[in-house]
Amino acid sequence: MNEDEIHEALKKIRVEDVLLQTAATLIDLAARRMGLTEDDGPKQLDQAKLAIDGIRALQPLMTDEQQAAVREPLSQLQMTYAREAKGGADPPEPAAETEEKPDHDAERAKARSKIWTPPGT
Numbered sequence: 001m002n003e004d005e006i007h008e009a010l011k012k013i014r015v016e017d018v019l020l021q022t023a024a025t026l027i028d029l030a031a032r033r034m035g036l037t038e039d040d041g042p043k044q045l046d047q048a049k050l051a052i053d054g055i056r057a058l059q060p061l062m063t064d065e066q067q068a069a070v071r072e073p074l075s076q077l078q079m080t081y082a083r084e085a086k087g088g089a090d091p092p093e094p095a096a097e098t099e100e101k102p103d104h105d106a107e108r109a110k111a112r113s114k115i116w117t118p119p120g121t
Helices: 003-012 015-033 045-061 064-085 104-113
Strands: none
Touching (some): 015 045, 015 064
């Protein structure tokens, strides 16, 4: 892309769209920093908190529709962060001898399936 094409593209971009895309990127980063996706390395809760705070700061600047789209994934991230910040998931009840042990891989797959992505991406 040359400079003229960049200027033309910038004329078409709406700030509202950039706000939503930025929030979507922060949602993805927060999820990754809390280990909700595969192969993201060690958890970085300080980075997750910063991303969550960034999303919350952007919300008042978004349209009502955009705020509604971000509300559920942000809520999920905040709940996950709170759980992780206090030391991870609550310890499970002692299992009876006949009960199966929980399938942690299945739980992680379920959590990954809930990560929100904006429409059209």
